[in-house]
Amino acid sequence: MTSREASQAPLEFGGPLGVTAMMVLLPATMFHLLLAARSGPARLLGPPAYLPGLEELWSPWALSLLFMWLGLQVALYLLPARKVAEGLELKDKSRLRYPINGFQALVLTALLVGLGLPAGLPLGALPEMLLPLAFATTLTSFISSLLLYAKALAAPDSALAPGGNSGNSVYDFFLGRELNPRLGSFDFKYFCELRPGLIGWVFINLALLVREAELRGSPSLAMWLVNGFQLLYVGDALWYEESVLTTMDIIHDGFGFMLVFGDLAWVPFTYSLQTQFLLHHPQPLGLPMASLICLIKAIGYYIFRGANSQKNTFRKNPSDPSVAGLETIPTATGRHLLVSGWWGMVRHPNYLGDLIMALAWSLPCGVSHLLPYFYLLYFTALLVHREARDEQQCLRKYGRAWQEYCKRVPYRIIPYIY
Ligand SMILES: NC(=O)C1=CN([C@@H]2O[C@H](COP(=O)(O)OP(=O)(O)OC[C@H]3O[C@@H](n4cnc5c(N)ncnc54)[C@H](OP(=O)(O)O)[C@@H]3O)[C@@H](O)[C@H]2O)C=CC1
Ligand SMILES: CC(C)=CCC[C@@H](C)[C@H]1CC=C2C3=C(CC[C@@]21C)[C@@]1(C)CC[C@H](O)C(C)(C)[C@@H]1CC3
Numbered sequence: 001m002t003s004r005e006a007s008q009a010p011l012e013f014g015g016p017l018g019v020t021a022m023m024v025l026l027p028a029t030m031f032h033l034l035l036a037a038r039s040g041p042a043r044l045l046g047p048p049a050y051l052p053g054l055e056e057l058w059s060p061w062a063l064s065l066l067f068m069w070l071g072l073q074v075a076l077y078l079l080p081a082r083k084v085a086e087g088l089e090l091k092d093k094s095r096l097r098y099p100i101n102g103f104q105a106l107v108l109t110a111l112l113v114g115l116g117l118p119a120g121l122p123l124g125a126l127p128e129m130l131l132p133l134a135f136a137t138t139l140t141s142f143i144s145s146l147l148l149y150a151k152a153l154a155a156p157d158s159a160l161a162p163g164g165n166s167g168n169s170v171y172d173f174f175l176g177r178e179l180n181p182r183l184g185s186f187d188f189k190y191f192c193e194l195r196p197g198l199i200g201w202v203f204i205n206l207a208l209l210v211r212e213a214e215l216r217g218s219p220s221l222a223m224w225l226v227n228g229f230q231l232l233y234v235g236d237a238l239w240y241e242e243s244v245l246t247t248m249d250i251i252h253d254g255f256g257f258m259l260v261f262g263d264l265a266w267v268p269f270t271y272s273l274q275t276q277f278l279l280h281h282p283q284p285l286g287l288p289m290a291s292l293i294c295l296i297k298a299i300g301y302y303i304f305r306g307a308n309s310q311k312n313t314f315r316k317n318p319s320d321p322s323v324a325g326l327e328t329i330p331t332a333t334g335r336h337l338l339v340s341g342w343w344g345m346v347r348h349p350n351y352l353g354d355l356i357m358a359l360a361w362s363l364p365c366g367v368s369h370l371l372p373y374f375y376l377l378y379f380t381a382l383l384v385h386r387e388a389r390d391e392q393q394c395l396r397k398y399g400r401a402w403q404e405y406c407k408r409v410p411y412r413i414i415p416y417i418y
Contacts, residue, residue, distance in 0.1 A: 011166060012175070012389065019174035023257060027138050030270050034131055036371055037276035044371045052131060062132035066140060072112075073195045076105035077186070085242045087180075088251055092158045096180055098187060098245060102194045102238035109199055113206070124214045126207035127279060130269065137265040144264075145173060145257040148188065152177035152254070161254030176254025189255040194237060194244060197267040202234050204268055208275040212282075222285045222364035226274045229297050229361050236305065243312045248390060274365050274372045283366040290364070297360035304353025307342035311350075314338055329408070331401035339408050346411045348390075351383045355413070387412055 013019050032048055039049030081099035089095055117123060126133075149169075152160070155178045164175030181188045205227045209219045219227075237244070244250060249259060314323040318336065327344070328336035342349040358376045365372035391412075394402045412418055 011168075011171060012163065016168050016171045019171055019258075023174060026261060026266065030134060030138075030266060031131075033270055033273055033371070033374060034134055034276070037273055038280050042277060042281055042369050042371045044369075044374055057132055057135040059129070059132035059136070062129055063136040063140075065129070066133060066136045069200065070196055072109070073105065073199065074186075074191070076108055077101070077191055077195060079104070079108075083242075085245060087245045090158070090179075096182075096187065097185070098190055098242075100241050102241040103235070105195060106199055106202070106235065106238050109203070113203065123203075123207045124210040126204065127211045127276070130204070130276070134265060134269045137269070138261065141257065141261040141264050145176075145260045148181055148255055148260070149173045149177060151181055155181075162252055164254030164256055172254075172256065174257045176256025176259060179254055180250075181255050189259065190244070190250065192255075192260065192263040193249060194241060197263045197265070198234050198237060200268040201271050202231055204272045205230055205275045208272065208279045212279050215279075216282070220278065220282055220285070221287075221290055222283045222366075223275060223278050225285070225290060225293060225364045226278065226361055229357070230271070230275075232297075232301065233357065236301075240308070240312075243308060246312070246315065248386070248393070252393065270378075271375060273374055274361055277365055277369070277372045281365075281369065283364065283368075285364055285366075293360050293363045296363070297357055300353050300356030300358075300360055302353070303342070304350055304357060307349035307353060310342050311338065329401055329404055331398040333397065335398075337398065337401060337405045339405060344409055346413055346415055347406070347409050348383075348387050348413050351387060351413045355380060355383065383413065 013022060031052075033044075035048045035050070035052070036042055036044065041049065043049075077099065079101060081101035082104070083100040084097050085100050086095040086097055113121065113123065149172065152172075159178055159180070161176055161179040164172045164177045166172055166175075176189075180190075209223050209227050212219045212223050253259060310323060310326075313320050314326070314336075318324070318328075323338075323341070326338055327340040329339055330336055338344065346352060355376070358379050362373045362376050391402075398405075
């Protein structure tokens with residue numbers, strides 16, 4: 001698509017007004033959740049228990065800690081990788097190369113933290129710093145997005161993202177003008193999508209567990225479960241790091257405020273909401289209920305991993321024995337669409353598995369409060385919207401073959417319901 005064609009593409013997220021509202025509402029929601037989790041009533045809806053002053057939000061220490069963390073993750077990204085993968089073909093027919101060493105970065109970070117703890121690393125003090133850390137990360141996200149936008153103004157047409165190149169500067173700042181901003185071989189979007197925020201989320205969870213042990217003698221079963229489930233999710237994302245190269249975020253979306261803030265701030269500070277809630281609102285959890293929750297998580301993970309792996313294997317090598325027997329329909333592009341197996345059940349089985357896992361992350365927090373279910377509610381909205389965006393893109397890509405697929409597999413995410 002030329003930049004002129006792209007500028008005529010329909011605007012998403014409600015256009016410039018919609019994205020302006022999101023740039024205010026997303027950080028405001030994140031701070032509301034951080035404050036609500038530590039307040040007595042822990043209300044999801046309604047005004048915050050109190051409004052923090054600037055002295056509670058701004059801390060040079062938090063900013064230094066954030067930069068040390070980003071520096072560590074950059075250093076780990078630059079270490080030799082077990083594999084270098086190629087991305088999908090770009091407009092100019094070239095392919096970018098990406099290091100596959102995210103899991104290694106997680107393990108090395110864990111080793112460093114593990115060695116640091118007996119040497120006096122005050123991990124249990126981190127929960128007290130969440131508010132200033134989130135503030136520093138939000139400021140950093142705004143400034144980095146501005147720098148990325150300025151960099152993109154000088155980028156050639158072929159480097160622009162299909163969506164974020166409308167000509168409206170507010171809209172393009174939010175969606176991101178450039179598809180794959182890089183400094184040399186360092187890829188900002190790929191780095192941010194899987195490293196500082198995702199790995200940061202695991203260590204924020206761990207810090208909350210350590211703090212609970214300091215306060216109450218030992219971590220609760222609920223805290224162990226949420227930590228374990230979310231560690232599995234992040235470990236899985238990094239183990240299968242290469243599959244992120246075919247997601248909408250990497251191949252379609254530019255790198256603007258939405259993904260910068262989403263990756264760096266939203267993921268670590270709001271996805272850890274359940275463990276934040278549990279620190280301040282301990283919940284009793286018996287073994288029978290814990291076993292049931294583990295079963296729900298296992299079912300969700302089975303569907304999520306099965307569906308994602310089936311599609312990735314099929315896209316890489318359709319004659320792989322694990323997918324060769326599946327029924328498919330041809331498309332004019334030469335590619336095929338799966339119509340049996342996981343992708344014959346609903347059109348987004350991976351979303352279904354992800355949503356079931358999201359439920360399992362909230363259940364250990366009991367049913368007395370709505371707050372720990374925020375992730376499930378937000379994630380449902382995000383996936384319903386994402387599914388609609390993906391359908392539009394697939395319809396454009398595959399035309400009649402996509403319509404045929406929709407006829408053969410009429411449900412989007414939940415069999416017989418939606
Ligand atoms: N925790 C979080 O915050 C988030 C998690 N996620 C998770 O990320 C994962 C990836 O999601 P996402 O990037 O949205 O998209 P998907 O992995 O669902 O990929 C969609 C693409 O798959 C291909 N496809 C669709 N149907 C078929 C079919 N029948 N046969 C073969 N290929 C098909 C199409 O691309 P093509 O044909 O070009 O290959 C389509 O564009 C999901 O598990 C999701 O739940 C996503 C967003 C946020
Ligand atoms: C509301 C808001 C700030 C929107 C930005 C959305 C981002 C938070 C998400 C967009 C796509 C994402 C993905 C993951 C995390 C959340 C964001 C960045 C992901 C890395 C989570 C782990 C998964 O296994 C995944 C690798 C498939 C996934 C990729 C998409």
